[in-house]
Amino acid sequence: MPLVQITMLAGRTADQKRKLARRITDAMVEDAGAKREAVVVAFHEVSKESYASGGVLMADK
Amino acid sequence: MPLVQITMLAGRTADQKRKLARRITDAMVEDAGAKREAVVVAFHEVSKESYASGGVLMADK
Amino acid sequence: MPLVQITMLAGRTADQKRKLARRITDAMVEDAGAKREAVVVAFHEVSKESYASGGVLMADK
Amino acid sequence: MPLVQITMLAGRTADQKRKLARRITDAMVEDAGAKREAVVVAFHEVSKESYASGGVLMADK
Amino acid sequence: MPLVQITMLAGRTADQKRKLARRITDAMVEDAGAKREAVVVAFHEVSKESYASGGVLMADK
Amino acid sequence: MPLVQITMLAGRTADQKRKLARRITDAMVEDAGAKREAVVVAFHEVSKESYASGGVLMADK
Numbered sequence: 001m002p003l004v005q006i007t008m009l010a011g012r013t014a015d016q017k018r019k020l021a022r023r024i025t026d027a028m029v030e031d032a033g034a035k036r037e038a039v040v041v042a043f044h045e046v047s048k049e050s051y052a053s054g055g056v057l058m059a060d061k
Numbered sequence: 062m063p064l065v066q067i068t069m070l071a072g073r074t075a076d077q078k079r080k081l082a083r084r085i086t087d088a089m090v091e092d093a094g095a096k097r098e099a100v101v102v103a104f105h106e107v108s109k110e111s112y113a114s115g116g117v118l119m120a121d122k
Numbered sequence: 123m124p125l126v127q128i129t130m131l132a133g134r135t136a137d138q139k140r141k142l143a144r145r146i147t148d149a150m151v152e153d154a155g156a157k158r159e160a161v162v163v164a165f166h167e168v169s170k171e172s173y174a175s176g177g178v179l180m181a182d183k
Numbered sequence: 184m185p186l187v188q189i190t191m192l193a194g195r196t197a198d199q200k201r202k203l204a205r206r207i208t209d210a211m212v213e214d215a216g217a218k219r220e221a222v223v224v225a226f227h228e229v230s231k232e233s234y235a236s237g238g239v240l241m242a243d244k
Numbered sequence: 245m246p247l248v249q250i251t252m253l254a255g256r257t258a259d260q261k262r263k264l265a266r267r268i269t270d271a272m273v274e275d276a277g278a279k280r281e282a283v284v285v286a287f288h289e290v291s292k293e294s295y296a297s298g299g300v301l302m303a304d305k
Numbered sequence: 306m307p308l309v310q311i312t313m314l315a316g317r318t319a320d321q322k323r324k325l326a327r328r329i330t331d332a333m334v335e336d337a338g339a340k341r342e343a344v345v346v347a348f349h350e351v352s353k354e355s356y357a358s359g360g361v362l363m364a365d366k
Contacts (some may be wrong), residue, residue, distance in 0.1 A: 001164055001252075001297050003125055004268075005068070007188070007225050012276055014110040018118050019275040024248075025116030026276040027267040032252065032260050036115050038297070040123055040162065043070050043111040049197040050226040053245050054219050054270070055208030057201050062130075062175050062345055064308055065146075066190070069124040073154055079240050080153040085126075086238030088145040093130065093138055097237050099175070101306055101345065103190050104233040107193040114123050114160070127251070129310070129347050136293040140301050147299030158298050164251050164295040171319040172348040176341050177330030181324050184245055184284055184358050187329075193336055202336040206323075208307075210328040213314065215321055222359070223245055223284065223336040236306050236343070249312070262362050269360030271342040280359050286312050288357040 001038040002028050009058060010045035033055055062099040063089050070119060071106035078104055124150050125161040131180060132167035149158055184221040193228035211216060220239050224241055245282040246272050253302060254289035261287055307333050314363060315350035322348055354361040 005023055012020075021041045028034040048059035065085055073081075082102045089095040109120035126146055136140075143163045150156040170181035187207055195203075204224045211217040231242035248268055256264075265285045273277040292303035317325075326346045333339040347358055353364035 001295065001302075002129075003162060003164065003251040005249045005251075006246055006272075007227075008276065009247075009280070014118070014120060016276055017110055017113075017184075018121065020271055021113035021118055022116045023271040023275065024268050025113070026248075027264055027271070031263040031267065032256055034252070039115065040115075040125060041113040042107055042125065044068075044105060044227060045109065045111065046225055046227065046245065050228065051202055052200075052204035052208070052224040054222065055205045057197065057204055058245075059197060060201065062180075064129040064310075064345060064347065066127045067124055067150075068127075069154065070155070075240070075242060077154055077163075078232055078235075079243065080236035081149055082240055083238045084149040084153065085146050086235070088142055088149070089128075092145065093134055093143040095130070097171065100237065101308060102235040102238075103229055103308065105190075105227060105229065108235065112123065119123075129349075136301070136303060139293055139296075140295055140304065143296035143297045147296070161298065163296040163299075164290055166251075166288060166290065166349065167294065168347055168349065171322055172350065174322075174326035174330070174346040176344065177327045177346075179319070179321060179326055182323065184356065184363075186249075186284060186286065187249075188310045189307055189333075190310075191337065191339070199337055203332055206332040206336065207329050210325055210332070211311075214324040214328065215317055219312070223247060225247065234306065236344040241306075244316075258362070258364060261354055261357075262365065265357035265362055266360045269357070283359065285353055285357040285360075288312075288349060288351065288356065 002034050004041045007044045010047055063095050065102045068105045126163045129166045132169055167172050185217050188225045190227045193230055249286045251288045254272050254291055307339050309346045313350045315352055
């Protein structure tokens with residue numbers, strides 16, 4: 001019953017998330033032996049003011 | 062100091078979340094020996110385009 | 123398809139986690155309208171050196 | 184490649200998050216030996232109806 | 245700078261995780277436009293006593 | 306009641322985590338207006354086989 005949680009910047013389309021969910025679920029089934037119906041994928045989208053790398057907000061890059 | 066984080070589809074009312082927070086905290090206190098004031102419950106709500114099971118977005122079901 | 127993730131100090135027994143999983147799932151079904159088979163509960167257990175409140179590790183309290 | 188995820192009530196300004204990201208990244212570099220460019224900080228902001236302590240929503244306090 | 249966090253039962257081999265990390269990163273690059281070097285994948289592995297679906301621990305199924 | 310969750314490679318000492326918890330809590334209090342006693346910091350430590358960047362496990366770098 002794998003849970004896949006993805007934190008990323010907001011702005012991807014539903015279609016991009018559709019493809020990601022399918023491919024990531026395929027990988028969990030084929031490479032980790034998970035049951036397809038048990039794989040959950042959730043996207044947590046954050047704004048550029050809520051995401052930093054190297055100590056600098058994405059909004060400031 | 063247990064942290065309870067719940068990821069679910071958006072759409073529940075404040076009253077539903079109020080009841081969930083109380084019951085889940087009761088369970089943590091009564092069954093896990095946690096101190097009531099130390100239990101934190103946070104709800105992360107996602108849209109139907111940001112949640113998939115079995116590789117299919119909830120928006121497509 | 124609610125995901126409930128609980129971060130707490132290690133040391134609870136399987137039986138305590140069994141009761142917590144059942145009660146929390148009951149709450150999600152009865153108060154949030156979730157389907158029982160779709161509720162996932164995961165416990166992430168951390169040591170006293172990996173948990174702090176008020177800026178002080180639990181190991182130092 | 185440390186990931187720092189912060190769940191807090193919505194309402195902080197971009198400037199507050201800017202300072203937090205910088206200070207927390209500094210701490211990861213100086214005290215944990217992380218490489219600066221590898222530290223990621225993400226803020227997950229929740230409403231007062233989605234956050235409870237002691238079993239009571241922040242909206243009810 | 246997407247963060248992919250996977251919670252699953254312990255027991256997968258390093259090689260399974262190696263393949264998962266590569267395929268999931270490929271998906272993030274090809275379908276979400278992420279930069280390869282910025283994708284982080286972390287596996288959080290839990291025991292059968294720490295994972296439940298439908299209110300029942302995996303250890304009891 | 307901010308929750309700070311840090312995912313990083315295992316191997317830091319208790320003293321490193323002690324300093325991180327204190328500095329990060331100081332930042333939350335001074336820059337985000339949090340109450341000191343309400344700040345929780347949890348470290349989730351993963352092995353080199355459970356952590357990847359750029360699609361490559363840390364164990365393979």
